[in-house]
Amino acid sequence: MPSHDVMPNMELYQPVQVEDALAIADRLAERGWLVGGGQDTYGWLKDRAKSADALIDLSAIEALRGIREVGDGIEIGALTTLTEVANSDLVKNGFSLLSDAASVVASPQIRNIGTLGGNVSQDVRCWYYRRGLSCYRAGGNLCYADTPQGMNREHALFDQSRCVAAGASDTAPALVALDATMVIQNLNGEREVSAEDFFVGPANDIENTTIMRPGDILTAVRIPGTWKNATFYWEKVADRNVWDFSLVNIAAAFRVSGGTIEDSRMVAGAVQTTPRRLSSIENAIRGQSKNEQTGESVKAMASEGARVLAHNGFKVPLLQNLVKRAISA
Secondary structure (H helix, E strand, O other): OOOOOOOOOOOEEOOOOOHHHHHHHHHHHHHHHEEEEOOHHHHHHOOOOOOOOEEOOEEEEEEEOOOEOOOOOOEEOOOHHHHHHHHHHHHHHHHHHHHHOOOOOOHHHHHOOOOOHHHHHOOOOOOHHOOOOOHHHHHHOOOOOOOOOOOOOOOOOOOOOOOOOOOOOHHHHHHHHOOEEEEEEOOEEEEEEHHHHHOOOOOOOOOOOOOOOOOOOOOOOOOOOHHHOEEEEEEOOOOEEEEEEOOOOEEEEEEEEEEEEEEEEEEEEOOOOOOOOOOHHHHHHOOOOOOOOHHHHHHHHOOOOOOOOOOOHHHHHHHHHHHHHHHHH
């Protein structure tokens, strides 16, 4: 019986140019596994819950790192570490919603290695799935979490199509709120996809959490100036202040004039597989005062359509109160 204390055998590719990485990714297709910081990858492989014939280590490609001004917005290379995103003056001065979100991912040690591209591309954290059980997401015919005996305290309230796992990325809701676009390259060229469309739920794809496919590489994230210097609110609720994934988080951006909300973006995380845009609340608060009364009046809308599981009902008032706090702040 093979030991689970060592990594399985596989080929390793370490390109230093994007073009070489694209060629390798295209040639290997589903046999290859792209690696940035590796914080999600190595756990999967070491536990044998997933396997790959080859690793494509992107960490030596300097072109995929760095934060740059582009027009009135910014572009962030996909291999830029979360620590760099959190500490960047370019991000903090105009788009602090993202730096706030990046600053509370996991722990300082993981943020020093983990990348923005990896954080938005990571798979769901359901422990049944991560243990290698044959659930729907792993190609089976059962959701172990969505049973009377299932342990589902951290799982989804919405969009529960066969799989009730919740998304784990803290930066994803912030990027959706900022109207970011994801830059994806393959051998056919480059395309941009809105952050909102980049993430996919189980009703559309039970096996993947993003639109990325074999041969694709996420090379950058572009944030337009649309919400630059807006009034931002970010809050993450987790069991511990470090290391833990969100139980619920909220990312919000407001355009406020004279105390009145002219426009907003409100996005919740960890309540479904994808970041959940709260469009009904955005519409309801347009033209309203940004205060506690407005927050109280609309907070119940945040949980409309939720289906509570056996152990995650606490997420409903938590989500509602985060919405109220964002509008009241």
